[in-house]
Amino acid sequence: PDGVRGVEALRYDVTPPGVDPPRQGTDLSLGSLHRSIRSLAGGGYGLRTVDLPGRPVAPRAAYEDFFGARVRFGRPAALLRLPSSxxxxxxxxxxxxxxxxxxxxxxxxAPVDGDRVAPRVRGAVDQLLGTASPEVGAVARLLDLHPRTLQRRLAAEGTTFAAILDDARRAAARRYLLTTDLPLAQVAGLLGLSEQAVLTRACRRWWDRTPRDVRRHGLDPAS
Known part of the structure; x- marks a missing residue:
């Protein structure tokens, strides 16, 4: 909070206590931040004033032309004073x-159920299907866990990586078979399966039907 109604201060400070901030580094960093905000806002964003802790290394007019606002030097901190809106x-x-x-x-x-890892694994598997190999190592890297740690945590929650992957593939297969006309070989590839024959075996295990039967006759909503 800036202390002025409708104004907030964005402070830039990366130096430890008792150390003078680098003058040019602070100027350039605050300038880069200003440019980023302008880019996100699509132009002017109502910058009120700019505070810089050191002396200017260029004429004041050059600073104020760049920022499009009044610039004050020798201030206690490097600030962009912005509208609260x-x-x-x-x-x-x-x-x-x-x-x-x-x-x-x-x-x-994000964890959606306390510290349980299974929902996070399912989310990662859903993301990888169709774009990369949904292997336990790849999912563990996404979650910043060692693969063995991931497997142990899933076991403690009463499931396995293989079970989660199989369930994700079944849901994706159902969607592709019932809502698209994609060739079966392409559906197999999107599920991370090596060939169409593997998809056929999986469909027989899931629904006791071939992929063509599923596409032709549909499935019970509870399947």
Missing amino acids: LGALPLAGRDESVRRMALDFLDRQ
């Missing part, structure tokens, strides 16, 4: 579909 400003060039995808991805990576 900036946080509610829509991002320039935003893409709602990309936003939904990003939020969905983040939601599936």
Whole structure:
């Protein structure tokens, strides 16, 4: 909080106590931050004033021309003083579909049930299917866990990586077979299966039907 109604201060400080901040480094870093905010806001964003702790290394007019606001030197801290309403400003060039995808991805990576790891593994497997090999090592890297640690935690929760992967493949297979006309070989590839014959065996195990039977006659909603 800045102390002035409708204004907040964004402070830049990376130096330990008792050490003078590097003058040019501070100027350049605050300038880079200003440019980033302008880019996100799509132009001017109502910058009130800029505070810099050192003396200017260029004419004051050059600073104020760059920031588009009054610049004060010799201040206690490096600050951009911003309107409080900036946080509610829509991002320039935003893409709602990309936003939904990003939020969905983040939601599936975050723990959704306390410290349980199984939901996080399922989210990671869903992300990898169709884009990369859904192996335990790859999922463990995404979750920043050792593969053996991941397997132990899943065992403690009464499941296994293989069971989670199989369930994810079954759900994806159901979706592809019932809602798309993709060739069966391509469906197998999207599920991370080596060939169409493996998909056929999996469908027989899941539903006692071939992939073509599933696509032709559908499935019971509970299947």
